[in-house]
Amino acid sequence: MTIWMMIILMSIVTIIPRILPAFLVDKIKFPDWVGQWLELIPYAALGALIFPGIINIVSDQPLIGIVGGLVALLLAVFRLHIIFVVMGAVAVVYLML
Amino acid sequence: MRSVDQIKRGLKVGLPIMLAYFPIAVTFGVLSSQAGLSVFELTGMSMFVYSGAAQMMAINMILLNTSALEIVIATFVLNFRHFIMSFSFAHRTMATPLKWRVASTLFITDETFSVTTVEKDAVKQANGHLFYFTFVFVSYLSWVIGSFIGGFVGDIIPDSISQSFSIALYAMFIALLVPSVKSNFRYGLIAILAMILNFAFGQFFQEGWSIVLSTLVASGLGFLALRRRTS
Numbered sequence: 001m002t003i004w005m006m007i008i009l010m011s012i013v014t015i016i017p018r019i020l021p022a023f024l025v026d027k028i029k030f031p032d033w034v035g036q037w038l039e040l041i042p043y044a045a046l047g048a049l050i051f052p053g054i055i056n057i058v059s060d061q062p063l064i065g066i067v068g069g070l071v072a073l074l075l076a077v078f079r080l081h082i083i084f085v086v087m088g089a090v091a092v093v094y095l096m097l
Numbered sequence: 098m099r100s101v102d103q104i105k106r107g108l109k110v111g112l113p114i115m116l117a118y119f120p121i122a123v124t125f126g127v128l129s130s131q132a133g134l135s136v137f138e139l140t141g142m143s144m145f146v147y148s149g150a151a152q153m154m155a156i157n158m159i160l161l162n163t164s165a166l167e168i169v170i171a172t173f174v175l176n177f178r179h180f181i182m183s184f185s186f187a188h189r190t191m192a193t194p195l196k197w198r199v200a201s202t203l204f205i206t207d208e209t210f211s212v213t214t215v216e217k218d219a220v221k222q223a224n225g226h227l228f229y230f231t232f233v234f235v236s237y238l239s240w241v242i243g244s245f246i247g248g249f250v251g252d253i254i255p256d257s258i259s260q261s262f263s264i265a266l267y268a269m270f271i272a273l274l275v276p277s278v279k280s281n282f283r284y285g286l287i288a289i290l291a292m293i294l295n296f297a298f299g300q301f302f303q304e305g306w307s308i309v310l311s312t313l314v315a316s317g318l319g320f321l322a323l324r325r326r327t328s
Contacts, residue, residue, distance in 0.1 A: 003138050006165040011145035013173035017180035022199040025187040037320040042178045044315035046274040047288030048295040048308045057263040072268035076275035089268035094261035
């Protein structure tokens with residue numbers, strides 16, 4: 001599969017769930033439990049995306065990813081804007097390299 | 098309210114999202130060009146997919162030599178939450194014209210959705226649909242233009258700097274997760290369960306399937322646990 005084919009399919013599977021509700025909004029009443037389950041998907045997805053991937057950002061040096069992640073965690077806990085969370089973690093990884 | 102005033106208000110509300118998206122989009126451009134995508138391909142991905150987490154994940158998975166099919170499935174699983182967000186947004190804006198409602202939901206992301214939940218009054222105002230469309234669309238433009246610029250400058254950035262930017266997507270995921278965990282610690286438990294499951298599944302499956310499986314299982318188990326607690 002080419003990159004463009006992949007981009008088009010990624011686009012389709014992203015756009016259809018996004019715009020479908022605009023058409024269906026007054027036609028379908030979803031059972032509550034479906035919504036409750038889907039609500040939890042972002043947290044599970046984010047967890048799976050963070051670990052164990054984060055320990056492999058620099059090959060054979062898992063500590064760099066762990067420290068960078070902890071710095072991001074600390075900055076996010078103190079409610080810093082996402083830009084500063086990202087830049088803080090990048091700066092720490094730069095210093096450790 | 099006049100059309101031009103709604104557009105102006107949309108720009109004002111959209112500004113913080115534009116500022117937040119821009120550097121992350123540049124980072125995406127840099128990382129994706131390093132992963133071997135051309136500037137056309139990476140800008141096209143931002144134009145047609147417009148989903149930071151999914152695009153970063155796709156680049157990550159390309160680097161891990163994951164198959165395109167797994168990337169598409171993982172994108173679907175990761176982005177399906179937008180269905181619920183769009184549903185909530187569309188329900189709230191049922192009074193707006195259908196074509197404008199569709200146009201706005203096309204640009205629903207975690208961030209733009211969060212802002213629509215705060216900006217509820219526009220629905221009742223004349224030309225309110227222009228307000229919603231303006232702010233979701235300028236956020237989109239920031240993402241696409243930032244990606245293009247990042248793809249362009251990617252080649253001239255020193256290795257040590259670009260390598261340190263590899264933490265950026267994980268920092269972004271952490272920054273998106275933390276506020277929710279602070280509002281309800283159970284979301285943190287679900288995320289940690291997904292991490293453990295992803296680590297375990299990763300021993301047996303390719304990275305892509307492992308992420309899909311651990312996401313579905315962790316959110317499903319979390320749902321069952323919360324359901325039992327509340328019923």
